[in-house]
Amino acid sequence: MKNDPALEYEGAIDTLLIALATQAAETNDARFSEGALQCLADQGRAGIRLLLGCLGHLVHYGTGAETEWLRVLFEQFIAALRRAKDHGADELLPGDLVEIVVARPQDHLMAGTIMRVYCVGEDGTADLGFESLVDDYVIFTVELAEIRRRIDSEA
Numbered sequence: 001m002k003n004d005p006a007l008e009y010e011g012a013i014d015t016l017l018i019a020l021a022t023q024a025a026e027t028n029d030a031r032f033s034e035g036a037l038q039c040l041a042d043q044g045r046a047g048i049r050l051l052l053g054c055l056g057h058l059v060h061y062g063t064g065a066e067t068e069w070l071r072v073l074f075e076q077f078i079a080a081l082r083r084a085k086d087h088g089a090d091e092l093l094p095g096d097l098v099e100i101v102v103a104r105p106q107d108h109l110m111a112g113t114i115m116r117v118y119c120v121g122e123d124g125t126a127d128l129g130f131e132s133l134v135d136d137y138v139i140f141t142v143e144l145a146e147i148r149r150r151i152d153s154e155a
Helices: 005-027 034-041 045-061 067-084
Strands: 097-100 114-120 125-130 140-143 147-149
Touching (some): 005 067, 034 067, 045 067, 045 114, 045 125
Antiparallel strands (some): 097 114, 097 147, 114 125
8 A cells, every 4th residue: 555645745744843832832932933934934825725724733633732832833823924915904914804705505604604814815815714723724715705804803
């Protein structure tokens, strides 16, 4: 039986993320360096989705001591993505809260569901996740016309 290279790749990323969280736990310092966060934020959209998906999966299913540190890394990564984006005053940004205004039954997303922006594409779409990784860690890509920014969104 052959090993699946994609699973091995994701497993290596998981291991690296757990190592970062373990280092933070051992030093009791949850502040990841700006350089490290910028390196993560400089990835393309697919890389960002992969990293956030791996982090989200580890937090959602985590039971170890590193889970809280992984959650902190996730939050810092979202903040770094927000800072890295050149934006106008009314532009949708990573970390913003949005409401689904067009139901997506195929994705089990109902109108009124509150989601969090992870990435905004140049193709009129955004990558979204649930407000809490405890709820779910799945990343959805939706058309910008299917969402509305929440007024109270201050990431």
